[in-house]
Amino acid sequence: MLRQFLVFYRGEIIFTHSFALGLNIDELNKAKEIMQKVSISDKIISRSILKYQIFHHRKDEIQYSFITDINDPHNYIDKILKNTIHKFLLFFPDPNELKEQFSSKEAFVKYLIEAQHELHTKIALIGPLNSGKTTLYNLVRNNDEHSIMNFAKSSTVSIADLKFDLWDNILDDNYSLLWSKIIGGSDLIILLFDASNYNLKVLNHFLSLYKKESNLAKLLVIANKTDLVSIDEIKRIKTELDNIAIKELSLINSNAKSLVFKYISDILQLKKGLPANFEELIKQAENLEQNGNTVGAIAKYKELMNICSAFQELDYENEFMRKCDELNLKLTKAIEERKEEQKKIKFTPFEAIKFSKKVNIKQLPTKNPTSAPSNIVPETGFLKNSEENNFENQKKKIESQIIRKKSKKLKLKPSDIKINLEGIIDQERSSQISTQRDNVNPPELEIDPNALKTDNDYANALQIMITREGGQLNINLCLEFIEKIKNILGRELIFNDLLIAKQEFIKQENKS
Ligand SMILES: Nc1nc2c(ncn2[C@@H]2O[C@H](COP(=O)(O)OP(=O)(O)O)[C@@H](O)[C@H]2O)c(=O)[nH]1
Numbered sequence: 001m002l003r004q005f006l007v008f009y010r011g012e013i014i015f016t017h018s019f020a021l022g023l024n025i026d027e028l029n030k031a032k033e034i035m036q037k038v039s040i041s042d043k044i045i046s047r048s049i050l051k052y053q054i055f056h057h058r059k060d061e062i063q064y065s066f067i068t069d070i071n072d073p074h075n076y077i078d079k080i081l082k083n084t085i086h087k088f089l090l091f092f093p094d095p096n097e098l099k100e101q102f103s104s105k106e107a108f109v110k111y112l113i114e115a116q117h118e119l120h121t122k123i124a125l126i127g128p129l130n131s132g133k134t135t136l137y138n139l140v141r142n143n144d145e146h147s148i149m150n151f152a153k154s155s156t157v158s159i160a161d162l163k164f165d166l167w168d169n170i171l172d173d174n175y176s177l178l179w180s181k182i183i184g185g186s187d188l189i190i191l192l193f194d195a196s197n198y199n200l201k202v203l204n205h206f207l208s209l210y211k212k213e214s215n216l217a218k219l220l221v222i223a224n225k226t227d228l229v230s231i232d233e234i235k236r237i238k239t240e241l242d243n244i245a246i247k248e249l250s251l252i253n254s255n256a257k258s259l260v261f262k263y264i265s266d267i268l269q270l271k272k273g274l275p276a277n278f279e280e281l282i283k284q285a286e287n288l289e290q291n292g293n294t295v296g297a298i299a300k301y302k303e304l305m306n307i308c309s310a311f312q313e314l315d316y317e318n319e320f321m322r323k324c325d326e327l328n329l330k331l332t333k334a335i336e337e338r339k340e341e342q343k344k345i346k347f348t349p350f351e352a353i354k355f356s357k358k359v360n361i362k363q364l365p366t367k368n369p370t371s372a373p374s375n376i377v378p379e380t381g382f383l384k385n386s387e388e389n390n391f392e393n394q395k396k397k398i399e400s401q402i403i404r405k406k407s408k409k410l411k412l413k414p415s416d417i418k419i420n421l422e423g424i425i426d427q428e429r430s431s432q433i434s435t436q437r438d439n440v441n442p443p444e445l446e447i448d449p450n451a452l453k454t455d456n457d458y459a460n461a462l463q464i465m466i467t468r469e470g471g472q473l474n475i476n477l478c479l480e481f482i483e484k485i486k487n488i489l490g491r492e493l494i495f496n497d498l499l500i501a502k503q504e505f506i507k508q509e510n511k512s
């Protein structure tokens with residue numbers, strides 16, 4: 001049967017129409033390459049590719065291809081392809097303008113549908129007497145019956161846009177020699193048997209007839225009259241005929257016609273209508289693209305490509321593939337640019353960071369809680385270390401800091417921060433406390449880099465590190481500091497950034 005018609009112009013696909021599953025985009029491109037190497041022009045040549053045949057004709061810069069089943073007769077296809085090319089040139093004299101010619105496209109597809117009918121794709125009903133063949137034939141056929149000599153009747157059956165010739169025998173002998181005439185030249189053989197009364201020997205006879213006469217045709221085996229047997233019985237039949245795929249049917253059921261159509265569509269892999277949400281998926285992809293979510297848009301276009309491939313929408317598939325290529329290129333460029341920028345970014349810009357916001361700092365607990373903090377630099381909110389840097393204050397400062405951090409829902413687990421107060425106490429005992437900040441041994445605070453997840457975690461850790469060095473920075477400013485560093489670097493922070501940030505801060509503080 002005719003599966004696809006394709007037109008290439010200067011190596012690009014400019015027109016496709018699919019009736020059934022054929023070659024996908026990649027396979028087509030391979031086929032196109034093979035065909036381009038063939039120097040013969042103005043003559044139809046055919047090749048077998050995978051399980052299909054390609055009938056190919058090249059004239060000047062345009063190539064035309066029919067993709068058909070492997071068993072389709074050459075002389076017949078040749079004739080129809082020639083007529084189709086002639087018609088195509090009448091509809092589209094200038095291939096450059098084809099994209100805009102919507103109405104001509106529709107009219108040409110109508111012509112293609114007619115051409116498919118002309119091919120007389122044949123479906124033959126075979127099987128033991130009394131299995132329900134004639135009942136099925138009458139259920140699905142159109143009103144255009146005619147006799148084929150004295151052994152068969154034929155009518156057409158329409159499924160979607162396609163038309164097939166359906167043959168039913170009028171023989172009353174399972175072993176008649178005329179069965180081979182019914183089977184020969186078929187695209188699809190439907191072997192029907194009565195699930196409530198069948199004979200394995202007779203079934204095997206029909207199976208061997210199929211293999212002998214038309215084994216390139218597709219085979220659909222149906223157990224009919226399932227209304228007369230139990231589910232267990234059907235299971236038993238399937239086990240008995242375990243190397244054959246068997247479909248179930250009851251022709252007295254109201255859904256019998258649509259079920260038969262579904263079985264035929266599936267086995268011939270006919271083109272299905274696109275899913276209902278297809279348009280919606282396109283919109284989603286376009287929105288993602290417009291909103292700058294390139295990765296999301298690529299994923300959505302790939303999803304659409306898979307749908308198009310399954311539904312044989314090659315035009316769409318091609319379009320989405322181009323979109324993906326475009327976006328991938330954009331993404332690669334953006335990544336490259338970002339890498340270049342990151343290379344330029346050094347840690348030195350930290351020194352340029354200035355806090356414009358004035359943040360109030362609560363006075364740390366001192367021996368005289370009413371006295372105003374004289375050691376705050378007004379523009380920055382930084383605390384200068386001076387006389388409060390005695391050990392008692394240092395200890396209280398750490399303790400109050402821990403309380404503050406707890407109240408701010410610190411995301412670091414308590415186990416991530418270990419404070420060794422013993423060290424402080426030891427120093428207190430040794431009473432070798434200097435009023436100079438540099439001489440004070442800060443309490444030991446250990447931070448687990450792996451526990452740092454959010455900006456708040458980083459801000460808290462930075463505050464702890466600064467405190468260890470004897471400096472002090474309000475938690476809000478720490479957070480602001482973290483955000484600015486992130487902005488400058490243009491990436492997520494790592495623990496090492498904190499160490500450098502802390503050093504920079506202490507350096508700045510020492511200068512002030
Ligand atoms: N119960 C039942 N009877 C069926 C079914 N299909 C066909 N029949 C009956 O089986 C008999 C033989 O059907 P027919 O189509 O003439 O079989 P053929 O010899 O294979 O053409 C007829 O009486 C049909 O009404 C079915 O699914 N269920």
Ligand SMILES: [Mg+2]
Pocket residue numbers: 133134135169170
């Ligand atoms: Mg009959």
